[in-house]
Amino acid sequence: MRERFQLKKFYRISDYQNSNVSEFPHLVSLGYDEILAKQVQGNDVTLSLLAHLDGTKSLGEICDILSKAHKISEAEIFLQVRALIDAGLLLPEHKSELLSTEEIIRYDRHLLFYSIFTENPIWHQEKLAKATVAILGVGGIGSWVAYNLACCGVGRLILIDSDFIETSNLTRQILYGPSDVGKSKIEVAVNRLRNFNPFINVIGIEKKIQNYGDLDEILPEIDFAGIDFIIQSADKPEKIHFWLDEFAYRRKISYAFAGYIEILGVVGPIVIPDKTSCLMCAEAKIHDFENADLKAIQDRFQAPSFGPINSIVSSFVVLETIKLLLGMEESQLLNQRLTYNFLKNQIDYEPYPKNPNCTQCGRKND
Numbered sequence: 130m131r132e133r134f135q136l137k138k139f140y141r142i143s144d145y146q147n148s149n150v151s152e153f154p155h156l157v158s159l160g161y162d163e164i165l166a167k168q169v170q171g172n173d174v175t176l177s178l179l180a181h182l183d184g185t186k187s188l189g190e191i192c193d194i195l196s197k198a199h200k201i202s203e204a205e206i207f208l209q210v211r212a213l214i215d216a217g218l219l220l221p222e223h224k225s226e227l228l229s230t231e232e233i234i235r236y237d238r239h240l241l242f243y244s245i246f247t248e249n250p251i252w253h254q255e256k257l258a259k260a261t262v263a264i265l266g267v268g269g270i271g272s273w274v275a276y277n278l279a280c281c282g283v284g285r286l287i288l289i290d291s292d293f294i295e296t297s298n299l300t301r302q303i304l305y306g307p308s309d310v311g312k313s314k315i316e317v318a319v320n321r322l323r324n325f326n327p328f329i330n331v332i333g334i335e336k337k338i339q340n341y342g343d344l345d346e347i348l349p350e351i352d353f354a355g356i357d358f359i360i361q362s363a364d365k366p367e368k369i370h371f372w373l374d375e376f377a378y379r380r381k382i383s384y385a386f387a388g389y390i391e392i393l394g395v396v397g398p399i400v401i402p403d404k405t406s407c408l409m410c411a412e413a414k415i416h417d418f419e420n421a422d423l424k425a426i427q428d429r430f431q432a433p434s435f436g437p438i439n440s441i442v443s444s445f446v447v448l449e450t451i452k453l454l455l456g457m458e459e460s461q462l463l464n465q466r467l468t469y470n471f472l473k474n475q476i477d478y479e480p481y482p483k484n485p486n487c488t489q490c491g492r493k494n495d
């Protein structure tokens with residue numbers, strides 16, 4: 130009876146006459162949404178009980194108050210509390226050995242969000258606090274990805290980049306401002322994220338990835354065995370997607386791709402080694418130019434990049450990452466990728482099927 134519960138704060142409440150059941154003359158309706166809507170049969174005590182269930186009083190204290198005010202037994206009140214708990218309407222008091230009180234206050238709205246689909250949202254927050262996500266590239270996509278993961282309280286972020294901040298980055302790279310131009314992206318990103326969420330551990334690795342071996346060289350700097358997920362958002366050099374694909378696949382780390390092509394935002398596929406297709410399943414289209422003029426033109430290539438598309442792509446990939454880290458339902462980005470078309474405001478899924486002859490994940494490698 131010392132436990133404290135509170136009615137989930139997102140419930141809006143209406144009180145109707147329940148003429149069918151004389152014992153319970155009230156029909157208390159909570160929530161409007163299809164997922165949230167609940168109805169509870171109640172008597173004169175029910176509304177008072179719901180009003181007292183604000184998380185500040187123990188069940189014993191509430192029973193004491195209501196039994197005196199309404200002249201009913203504590204056992205009857207407790208039965209109603211039990212029914213409310215069973216209906217998923219109440220949240221237990223947030224207790225955590227991992228998270229501080231300040232963190233619990235900080236994540237309050239996220240905890241409320243998790244409570245829509247889980248009985249003890251604090252476990253979700255703790256899972257995120259224990260998770261590690263590495264982000265390859267903290268530019269247009271990666272800076273938003275890191276920011277969103279920091280919002281959610283993912284406990285350890287590893288950022289990998291070697292670029293310096295340019296004025297043309299400021300339209301879309303959320304972690305940088307005009308006074309940062311010329312500075313190292315890693316240095317500024319790490320400081321900004323640590324300042325934004327001091328409860329997470331942000332590690333920056335300033336390293337130019339120019340070949341597969343460069344990824345291997347990062348190994349001594351961080352414990353790759355402890356990485357739960359990698360998000361690949363670097364766009365140069367062109368082969369970096371395949372290096373990361375091979376690197377993470379060999380180490381059995383799940384990973385996702387996020388980027389854009391002209392007016393399309395592209396999210397995925399998410400690769401879970403030994404389960405889904407990998408990037409190598411599709412034929413690689415890498416441009417190697419021997420002709421000097423062609424190479425010179427190719428070297429000038431600059432992809433168009435639009436801030437809001439960077440933002441939406443990053444949100445999609447982070448949402449899927451969070452669901453994976455929390456062990457929720459299977460991602461929609463396995464064996465397919467999502468595209469967002471700016472002109473049509475349309476989301477489509479493109480198949481990215483497993484190729485039985487894939488040199489990396491195909492049958493002969495089983």
Ligand SMILES: [Zn+2]
Pocket residue numbers: 406407408409410411483484487488489490491
């Ligand atoms: Zn494959």
